[in-house]
Amino acid sequence: MARVTLENLAKWYGGQNVLDIVSIDVKEGEFLTLLGPSGCGKTTTLRMVAGFVSPDTGRVLFNGTDMTRTPTQKRRLGMVFQDYALFPHLNVADNVGFALRAAGMPKADISKRVRELLALIRLPAVGERFPSELSGGQQQRVAIARALAHTPAVLLMDEPLGALDLKLREAMQHELAVIQQKLGITTIYVTHDQEEALSLSNRIALMRRGKIEQLGTPREIYRNPATPFAAFFLGKINFVPGKLQEKQAGAYRISTSKGMLLCPTKDERKFSLGDQVLVAVRPEHLRIAEVASQNGSNVLPGRVVRQKFTGKVVQYEVRVDEMTSFIVDGTMDRSIESDAPVQVAWDVSATYLYPYEDDQEIGVGVASTEPQVVEVTGKHEANTLSESLAMT
């Protein structure tokens, strides 16, 4: 087991900066997830730890020893791939024992260790079978056993559950968590699946465009997202643009197109009066109310334009103005008619505030009106459509 330190890693491919100064300190026995959309640099970072990619600048250290120029096979790694990468010409026992044979362990010890690992992954009877005779889930468990056989310094996993279907993925998540806790191996895990990241990790490094957007425990990032993108990528979020009008005791007053909103002041970020800002709130903190104003709450008027039944909750889409829609998590026991005027309310304490920046990827800026333009259902929307067309 090792502590893994990534120091100022950067990489350019053909003039493009795919990794831009990434530094992470992975503690001994920690489960760290590199999370982000495709092309964010998470896989490149993992491959640098593995030694498949050399960083242009920066260092990779295991327990303080510089490994940047150490070849992959000398790094004592365990690695799990999305496509399992089991050796098709070797049976399961030989696959699991691969690293042990490469290290020159005596045969008797290898077969003993292989039996232990097959018991660990709860597949004690498949040793003689070939990978192609196993199901996807079984193959991935064998791949995990192979990665753990030689007690690696670091376990690297590159979207290991990506090829499995939903139910199996959930079962495997649980199994992975149990095995990792039992063995306490330092693990770096790459995924684009936020739920997987939230449920498995000790800490998450949320990445975007080759940079770390936020590094913290799942709770920290979810409760206190440092950037609009962090708020957008983990969980769901609604944004309203506005302008900072006034600083009160413990709260900012922000003017939006439909009224004033309050936002708690936090120490880490300073805003000045007149700044363009982005107010953000999660759907689960919103409620649909009939009464116009409540103490300690932010309220915006709107109209329900659509509702989506997802099983656990009903998601209401509430149009606040031409540019802004809110997603509100509601329950089934109250039915709200479409096109009904409503008030969207939430506690001031659940409000996040960010400096405003156009970012179409997360639905802030010009492109955010587009989905509403496409779905025309009534007279009200027909007006919006023509307005939007006039705008463009």
Add this chain to the structure above:
Amino acid sequence: MPVTLVDDPRPWRLLLIIPLAVSFVLFAFPQAYFIAASFHENLGYGRIGEEWTLANYVRVFTDPLYVGSLLRTIGLSALSASICLAIGFPVSYVIARMTSRRKATLVGLLVAAMFITPVVKDVGLIILLSQNGVVNQALSVFSKPLGWLGSEAGVVVGLVHFTLPLIVLLLGTVISTVPLSLEEAAHAHGASRARVFYGVIIPIVKPGMIAATLMVFNLAMGAFTTPALLGGGRVLTFPILIQRSVILDVDYPFAASLSTILLVSVFCLNVLAGYLMSRQGRFRRMASPAPAAVSTFVKKAA
């Protein structure tokens, strides 16, 4: 009324009758005819006798010229196929693992090289390998000029030159069926570069590698132009002896028996190789270079 099935394949199979008929007329029928001819007496001036006889075969197997030639042909073909494999494997590996646009260019050049007639290739080689040619001049530092032309060495060089593009294409298809992640998994779990090669890549591609080598071997066994031009009449391979008995001796039955022996020995060697291969145990995800696979390899590159 019979039920019509939308997925009934039978009407389409009727289309196969035409190619079947064509192959029968152009391939099976002449083949059967010359095999039959090999069991008859030569009456001279291209006439074939009525009587059935084994005399042609007795003559082949009792004359050291023909037995020696058969063994020499097998030896030279095996040698050039092995050299092709040794040179071709690294090249195909590099091409198969390439991701840049240059891959398409290289595969295109290979295909083009494959379709150049051996006559043209051999003329080039004759110029290079002649007494005062480039090769001998380059080697002059170490030795006196070597007689490449008219020697077995020259023929092997020619055969390798002739079959190399094909084996590179065939091996390329086989190697590209091995996912890169297998190599990475082996590296990550402590295998050195050599161990990855001998312990992972070779065992997985082995069936395809043997098939590709056999194809090259078969081409070399039947090659006429290259031994004729580079052997200069002094390296008597089996196809050259066949040509001589047809053109010089006008002995069709004897030429037919030589052809039959070449056909049967190539067939037997391939069956033997296949049998040895199948005894290697259970092969999973068998990688073998079918012609269709070659075309997809070419397409992928393009």
